[in-house]
Amino acid sequence: MKMPATGLTRQELDEIMSVQRERDVDFKNGRLWTLVYYAGEDVEKLLADTFRDFLYTNGLGPSVFRSLRKFESEVVAMTVDLLGAPDGCGNMTTGGTESILMAVRSAREWAADKRGITEPEMVLPVTAHPAFDKAADYLGVKVVPVPIRDDLRADLDAAKAAITDNTVLIVGSAPNYPYGTIDSIPELAALAEERGILCHVDACLGGFFLPFMRKLGEPVPPFDFSVPGVTSISADLHKYGYSVRGTSTISYRDRDLRRYQLFSQTEWSGGLYGSPTMTGSRAGAAIAASWALLNFLGEDGYKELTKATMDTTRKLQAGINEIPGLKVRGEPDMSVMAFGSDEYDAYAIVDPMTERGWEMERLQKPANLHLVVTQTHAAVADEFLADLRESAALAAAMKPGESGSAAVYGSLNALPDRGKVRDVVLNFIDSMTQLEEE
Ligand SMILES: Cc1ncc(COP(=O)(O)O)c(C=O)c1O
Known part of the structure; x- marks a missing residue:
């Protein structure tokens, strides 16, 4: 296929695209049970309007897009507050997978620096999301799988037995995607603390849901930074945060650990380069829309x-x-x-x-x-x-x-x-x- 020699009119495009849209699943009316978290027309309009207003902005340059610096830092501040570490820090990313990649990279780099570990391993319940396997694959970390118990939560004895001198990270989910159960985070985090290693909680699903359940008076098992030993948490804005697709957060209990996530190249002829997450350019519109939404919904x-x-x-x-x-x-x-x-x-x-x-x-x-x-x-x-x-x-x-x-x-x-x-x-x-x- 070649690009059309002459551009199509807006009307021609609209016709083609509306035919294509008709082929898509009707998610707004509840026919789909995964992939989309739709919060209604008010939210949709707010996201579309704010996205358009910041369409071309680039989160790679927060010193020139000063609005984005404010928006991202406030989204992160609100997120760590919800997750029980008001003094924590973090970044926005493009999704759960990128947040998880960042957590695994930070753990690998931290362990190499502090513990001299060169063949890192990660203790991973089998219900944890494949994003961890992807991170392990991309980053050269070995996965040591942990089975689940009859209650569909990670087996703690097996997790304990899976730890070796090369373990850098223990993972728990809040909740896991397959069963919606929350692993026993206090016990997993205590295992990590005992061994002086890190514990990541994957709250991609629960990060913007469980805190509000708790505020509604519902029973919610401990899963966040209020649990000693939890060192990082992924929480997706584009799931139960209801923001535009392409938005998540990675949070850390302290800045020292987040330091290992950051990247810089100081010798490039293009100038000094630094970037917080995996992507280079970052959609400022996604950052702005998320900020607007958190403030709009409250x-x-x-x-x-x-x-x-x-x-x-x-x-x-x-x-x-x-x-x-x-x-x-x-x-x-x-x-x-x-x-x-x-x-x-x-x-x-x-x-x-x-x-x-x-x-x-x-x-x-x-x-x-x-x-x-x-x-x-x-x-x-x-x-x-x-x-x-x-x-x-x-x-x-x-x-x-x-x-x-x-x-x-x-x-x-x-x-x-x-x-x-x-x-x-x-x-x-x-x-x-x-x-x-x-
Ligand atoms: C628990 C959990 N972690 C991580 C992810 C990965 O998120 P994403 O698809 O946004 O990369 C998902 C996605 O469903 C998930 O449910």
Whole structure:
């Protein structure tokens, strides 16, 4: 494909793009249970307006974009305050993955400097997000996996046994993505403290949700900087912070540790160069929009969104547990959950749900389905539960192998040659930038 020799008109573009938009999932009306955290039209308009106003600004140059310096430092200050370390520090990043990469880099550099560790290892519960495996891969850190207990939280004995003289970082999630359970952070952080190493809490999901649950008087296990030994926390603005896609935070208990995250090149002919995070240029619009949103919603706005989300979560949990053969797994600590069946193949629920207009997400090891609840689901929870009941009855009546998609996913999960499964995943990703047949 070549670029058009002559540019299209705005009208022509609008026509093409609105046709394309029609192909996308209807996330504003609750048909999707992952990927998007939509907080309503007021928030959408605020984000769009502030994003446009700062469209060209670059967070790489806070000394010339003085507005961004104020916005980023205030977003970070509000974040560390919410996370229990008013004197903490941090940065905005483009997402959970970048925040996690930064935490792992800081740990690696810190341990090399303070402890002389040259073959760093990270103790990682199997429910932790693959962003840690990616960080380990990119940064040359070995992952030592830790299984989970029956309550779907990291096994503490196994975590203790996984620590070696090369361990630089212990990770806990608040909560993990698959089950929505919070690991026992005080115990994990105490293990880290005992051994004089670092403890990162991945609160990408919970960082802008759990503090408001707590303010609503809900029981929230300790997970943040109020726990001794927790040294860094990732918290995503583009999840339950409801900001534009491409916004997260990485926070540290103290500036000495954050120092190891920073990068500089002093000998470049282009001048002295320094940058806080992985990207060079940074979208100032994303920083400005996030600042505007935190101030627009305020604590009350977040509390309201959190309450609506938790009310819907409880309704869904109760409804799912009433459907014959279905069960919510474990005791999720907030609005993220897995559910499945011990009696029939939960994957067989997906096709009938798709026919009824729902985008369902499959987990594996074992086969469960997944919900990340937001306020968009309040209006559709009854319809969802009714469709789920019908779909579950169909799944329960199916013979093994009768549902095409369940058979495909089931066999991929069961395939002992994980290299083959890796190829399937990489081929899929590869194909996503091949031109589509018109
Ligand atoms: C617990 C957790 N950590 C990290 C991430 C990675 O975040 P991102 O996709 O923004 O890079 C996610 C994403 O869902 C997550 O749920």
